[in-house]
Amino acid sequence: MIYTVTFNPSLDYIARLDSFQSGTINRLNYENFLCGGKGINVSIVLKNLSMDSTALGFTAGFTGKEIERQLTDIFHCHCDFIHLNEGNTRINVKIKADNETEINGQGPDISTNALNALFEKLSTLQDGDYLVLAGSIPNTLPNDIYEKILKHLSDKKINVIVDAEGKLLVNVLSYHPFLIKPNNHELSGIFGKELTTVEELVEHAKLLQEKGARNILISRGGDGAILLTEKGDYMQCPAPKGILINSVGAGDSMVAGFVAGYINTNDYKEAFRMGVASGSASAFSENLATKPEIDNLLKDIII
Known part of the structure; x- marks a missing residue:
């Protein structure tokens, strides 16, 4: 089974217009709400690749309910979120005009009981399962939360995938995650150059392998990608x-495709x-990519 954890989900408000000017009224030509x-x-x-997974994490308020509705009714995904009693899942505003601008909301507080x-849910994972830990965490949580999860599961043979920045990523390496996916900028940030x-x-990716990462997938945007495997x-x-239309979710899609392809x-x-x-x-x-779109590109992918 595959599980994904999102500590800081969002309801993304997509606003598209020809040009954006601050300090005045702007009128949209497209808008939509998407779970993110x-x-x-x-x-x-x-x-979309016909692989079932269970989405874990935290939701709150009317925005959290909309995320669960979309995941279940539109995308046909299974979710098992923990419902927080206070606050709302954040709304992120993504303005797409002559330039892209994002305004990200604050997530709700996550209590010790909710954590x-x-x-407890993670304790039910079995040997051979896949667990994807991806994204930022609310500032109310300790910055070693990913490390604590891997320590909690260290007595099981779980294939853990981590897509995170900085210490969130570096702190888990000693637990030998199955895959880490930094992009070139995040890898540069880790080493400070x-x-x-x-x-x-x-x-520098090899240095992270020496610290414990089994496989490292480096996304490079328009320059492609690099993979270092545990086999050397x-x-x-x-x-x-192709024409870049929307970079949001491309790295997450790469993770999903890699996991599905490997399984x-x-x-x-x-x-x-x-x-x-x-x-x-x-x-x-x-x-986000559909299977026909992926298959259409796959025939031209040469390693």
């Missing part, structure tokens, strides 16, 4: 040709191909 959050995005793309309830060439990215293989893939084939090269195709398909689409 990195783990939630992974669950949606997995479902304990999540750990700009890494621009493939050689520099591979060199290094693979590089250019980005397929279906038990082959890292094929998982890598599926990951790149999935991430690119989302980048070239208004919404």
Whole structure:
């Protein structure tokens, strides 16, 4: 079974207009509300690839109810969120005009009791399950929460995927996560210097492998992606040709594609191909990638 955890989900308000000017009235030509959050995005793309998962995390208020409604009724995903008694799941405003502007809301407070309830759910995971920990955490939670989850599950053989920045990612390496997915900027941030060439990215990714990461998938936007496997293989893939429409969710789609590809084939090269195709398909689409969009790109993905 696959599980995803989103500590800080959101209801994304997508606002599109020809141009945006501050200090005056702007009129939209498109608007929509979509459930968001990195783990939630992974669950949606997995479902689009005919892979079932359970979305875990926290929801609150009317916005939280809308997220669950969309996941269940529109995307046909299974969710098992913990309902918080106070506050509302945040709303993120994404303004798409001549430039992209985002205004992210604050998430609700997560109590100790609610956090304990999540750990109880995680205790039911079985050997061989996959667990995706993705995205930021509310400032009310300790910054080592991912590490605490891996410690909690350390007596089980869980395939943990971590897509996070900075210490959230570095702190889990000693627990040998199955996959980590930094992008090139996040990898640069970890080491405090700009890494621009493939050689520099591979060199520093290997240092994270030495600290415990089994497989490392580095997304590079329009420059493609890099994979270092636990078998010592290094693979590089250019980005397929297409028009960038929406970068939101592309990295999450890459994670979903990689996991689905690996489960279906038990082959890292094929998982890598599926990951790149999935991430690119989302980048070239208004919404998260669908299977036909992914399949259309997959035939042109060469490692």
